[in-house]
Amino acid sequence: MVRSEGGGRVAGDAMAGETTRRGTLPVQRLRPGDHAFCRYTERPRWDLVAAYAWTGLARGEKVIICPAPQADRDTVRDRLEEHGPSLDHVCARGQLVFAGMRRLLHPYDRFTPARQCQRIQEEIAGALAKRYAGLRAYIDMRWIADLGADVAEVMARENNAAHLFAARSYSEICAYDTSAFEPAVLDALRAAHPHDLLDGPGALRALHAAGSVRLVGEADMATQIEWISALREAFKRSAHDGHLVVDLSRLHFLSVGCASDLLSLSTDAHRHGRIEVRLDRDKATLLIGLGSRYLKHVVLVEDC
Template sequence: MVEGDRTSGAASRDRSARPAADDWGASAVTTAIVDRLQPGDHVCWAFHDDEERLRTTLRFVAGGITTGEKVLCLTEDPTPEALRAVLEARGVDVTAAVARGQVRFRDARGSSPDTGVFDPVSMLDDWRRELGRARAEGYASLRAITDMAWLARPVSVTGIRRLAWYEAQANRMFADGYATVVCLYDRRLFTAGDLRGIASAHPGTAFTPGDESWRPQLRILRTDDPLGLRLVGASDLSTREALTAVLAGAAEDLPGCGAPLTVDVTGLTFADAAAVHALVRTAQTASAGLRIVGASSLMAKLIHLAGGCDTRGMTVETTADGPSPSTAREHTV
């Protein structure tokens, strides 16, 4: 764990206690993908059929019970009661977990169960309440899985236009490294174009069948010391909306107390032009400026070309091979 990361509580959980790979009929690929998820991950899981959705939910919920996390499961079809019964029939002891308050099943339609109209602002507020509730109950982390199928229905046509915005904004909450969130999208209900936009609002996308080497394309985590963000993975079209939303909200979400915001890109293997421009815009709105740490020489040049040289208070620390912060050279761009 990187010093200053906000994931210390979640990292203390015993991940070696996970169930065996073939428990509950989960495939090797599903098992590998679910077990690689970490607090702070927000994943769009695009599935093909009901059995795949069930296997994913089984593995995700059972893993959370085993590791002692708070588990939230949002579903509509099957109903929360029916899904709970199926999990029990597959050998997952949810009855005891529900009784002690560790696991909760809820209607996926969230704040508007009567009309089925998607209200993204209310849904974001709902997430804040769930995160606060899990913390108040003393859990080190929250694990949540939600089926988004109801948003593909005609009654939600207006709301679905804001779905990608909602998913992107949710990353601002999840970047604190407390929650692991999987959003289930049925590929039979959403168009390819809709799914591309929705996937871009998530730092990670799992299109199964995949392979056992899968990892989220990008991880975005807040840090306390120094105050800012740490980026790991690749930032391109597939994660563009997710990163843009977090960076655009950084000045509001991370009040700097007079110090520049720090974005550690040491673990960033690729950043496209849109990511670079988003960093420059963040520097322009941060009252105390922006400090980029661990950039490659190429990334520093791209920042310069994107207008970083004209942005007051923006600095880039870089070495030829994208170094650790302790060996970085500082440049004001």
């Protein structure tokens, strides 16, 4: 591993002991093989759905959008097109499909975990056979009431679906309407998923722990106040020990202004013996370009 005393080089053994990418993610960071939970109130976050769908299309994956049973498919398509060009071409060639759970389960007319998993495996195989890079699905879980499915069976499926994602050719978002499920049920379902999504693109969430802060989402002008507040809180909490980990590995975007804020606050926190910043190579390059090498107590650690 290469390490710089002044943050000028990037170390390569970040997140030792963390063997899985469990936890909160922005939708843009979902990768093939990821299984994620999100919740919404009143109406789906179409910006989240669009970001997920357009990312898959750009990667050459097949995309299935399974909206709520009562949703009008033309309206759903219009919502996606608000965030990109016309979908005529990808719909015509079958790369983007709008399909309710009844259609997805066909020829079965009743949900069981085994039947749904079988159908998804068939869809994955079909997508790969047509030379798509993989398959991704967005599923609005209001289909449960529509099909009269047992929530306990759905819970069993969510808890035992790892085999669908093992080959890293399938990703899935399960979206839950908060008005359709009891809070305790939602909490249990969230715990059954490896990943919990931010509410939508453009959000920032700070996850504080002893000696560390993980910043998830986007750090830019719109979230700069929250960004600075979270960093100040982290520096305050770690002042006694003098060692802080600032984890940016799940940050989708870091603006020059927010990167400068981090270095300015780190300069003021010179009494910290060590500030370890975990980040990808692009963000490391940005911080190095802004002068992180001059802060002897800041160490950049690459975490892909």
